[in-house]
Amino acid sequence: MVVEKLKFVEGVRPDVTADIVLMMCPMHLLTVEQKMKELKVGEVLEILTDYDGALEDIPAWCEKTGNEFIGIEDASNFFRMYVRKLSESHPDGKE
Amino acid sequence: MRKAYLDHVATNPLNPEVFEAMLPYFKEEFGNPLSIYDLGTRAKTAIEDARQKVASLINARPNGIIFTSSGAEANNFALRGIALANQEKGKHLIVSKMEHHSILNPARSLERMGFAVTYLPPDKYGIIEPDVLRKAITKETILISVMHANGEVGTIEPIKELSAIARERGILFHTDAVVSAGNIPVDVKQLGVDLLTLSAHQFYGPKGAGALYIREGIRIMPLIYGGIQEGGRRAGTENVPAIVGMGRAAEIAKRDMDKRYAHVKLLRDKLISGIMQTENVYLTGHPEKRLPGHASFCIEFIEGESMLLMLAMQGIDVASGSACTSKALKASPVLLAMGIPASLAQGSIVFTFGEGNTDEDADYVLQVFPQVVKRLREISPYSQGLGDKEAGKCIRN
Known part of the structure; x- marks a missing residue:
């Protein structure tokens, strides 16, 4: 299931970048949650991470929160992961 | 006391x-x-x-x-x-x-x-x-x-x-x-x-x-x-x-920096000029580019730890350099790196002032310190000419 979602992409142009290379769980999820609040609907967040768990967790977070997981790009020693904000709602349902 | x-x-x-x-x-x-x-x-x-x-x-x-x-x-x-x-x-x-x-x-x-x-x-x-x-x-x-x-x-x-x-x-x-x-x-x-x-x-x-x-x-x-x-x-x-x-x-x-700086610098300058009156005493570190409350010396023919103990007996708390220097009774690697001979580096002493110190503290040290140096030199084996009289030149020049 996870592998199906791991679409490789190239040349995605992000609006905001969050560098969390060397950070581990749960910094990837906290960062995504916080950074997404700063984005407008339609904008793209780029997450730089070398944490393997993010490959599974970030697509799952997008599914849970109704945002689009665009895909990943391999940057030799870390990944670039792209998420597009689709709504203003928070994962816990609060506006 | x-x-x-x-x-x-x-x-x-x-x-x-x-x-x-x-x-x-x-x-x-x-x-x-x-x-x-x-x-x-x-x-x-x-x-x-x-x-x-x-x-x-x-x-x-x-x-x-x-x-x-x-x-x-x-x-x-x-x-x-x-x-x-x-x-x-x-x-x-x-x-x-x-x-x-x-x-x-x-x-x-x-x-x-x-x-x-x-x-x-x-x-x-x-x-x-x-x-x-x-x-x-x-x-x-x-x-x-x-x-x-x-x-x-x-x-x-x-x-x-x-x-x-x-x-x-x-x-x-x-x-x-x-x-x-x-x-x-x-x-x-x-x-x-x-x-x-x-x-x-x-x-x-x-x-x-x-x-x-x-x-x-x-x-x-x-x-x-x-x-x-x-x-x-x-x-x-x-x-x-x-x-x-x-x-x-x-x-x-941040609020008190200027005030604290001026206060400790005044005490330090007084101490340095007073201690330098003693013979065969050398200031270590840079004479101007130094911390405002910091006065450090090498006292020839004396071992730093004995100075600390005698000063502590008179109620003056000071240090002799880094922890390993004072605990292992060896010359400070920092002083040696600066080219100070080991025999002289043994006599390292460091006075550092703070906002609670007064002019009287500096006066008290200047009153006690020369006596301590004199007493220790009287009993020091180095004072009989074993010490390198030229040793201090590396700092003095």
Whole structure:
């Protein structure tokens, strides 16, 4: 299931970048949650991470929160992961 | 018996205003900053307030401040964290021979892990010359660490010039500002540093609180994993009272800096000119580029530890250099690196003033010290001509 979602992409142009290379769980999820609040609907967040768990967790977070997981790009020693904000709602349902 | 505490480079008493600020966080404000109810959010707010104050002391952005348990932790974090995060770019580090053991020993541990380290020699005043640094840089160099000021000889390093060399070559620059931050102006932008270490008890804050400043955008490998505190870069439930104390101490240090600076400098100058009246006494470190409250000497024909004991018997608390110097009865590596002969380096003594000292403290030392020197020289085996009379020339000239 996870592998199906791991679409490789190239040349995605992000609006905001969050560098969390060397950070581990749960910094990837906290960062995504916080950074997404700063984005407008339609904008793209780029997450730089070398944490393997993010490959599974970030697509799952997008599914849970109704945002689009665009895909990943391999940057030799870390990944670039792209998420597009689709709504203003928070994962816990609060506006 | 009269008491005079003149070892402020070892530590300082807690400022009463700082103590007041910390008190609630030992008692009713005991919340965990990660908890979402009011008790927790108040603790979190207190930490962020302290972060802002510490940042303001060194002209940094608050999110560049990572709280640690001490200056030593922050130094370890800087060296190991930057080395491990950048080892794909190169495996060479440069540190100075003036550094504290919390820089030297992590550097040695990184050598065991396959990194190469160059140890920069100082000049006779303890200054690291920019040319010396320039020559040590290789294509593999990823980090340079030179302290802002040295606690043993008081010398203030030309950090601005040194960091400019690093920046030209795209190398990260760290400075250990433990004994300078809060006592003399420290501005990360003016100094041009990427990382800087501070310690709260050096500016009348509590022990157990330090910080590492990290310029925005720099990756660092955490020393401690397993929590989201400090942006995931330093796990562990925060020492809230100590952090609050550090913040308040930073705020007061900024407010009172000019006043404190002028006060300790006056006492120091008086002590230096008085002690230099004694024969065969040499000032160590730079005569002008030194910490305002710092007076350090080598006393010929005498062993430092015996001076400390005799002064302590008269109520004067001072130091003889680094811990290993005083515990292992050996000559200080810093003094030896400055070219001071081992026989003279044995007689090292360091007086450091603080805001609580008075003119009478300086007078008292000037009254007692010459008698102590005289007495020790009378019983010293070195005074019979065994000592190298020329030894002091390396500092004097």
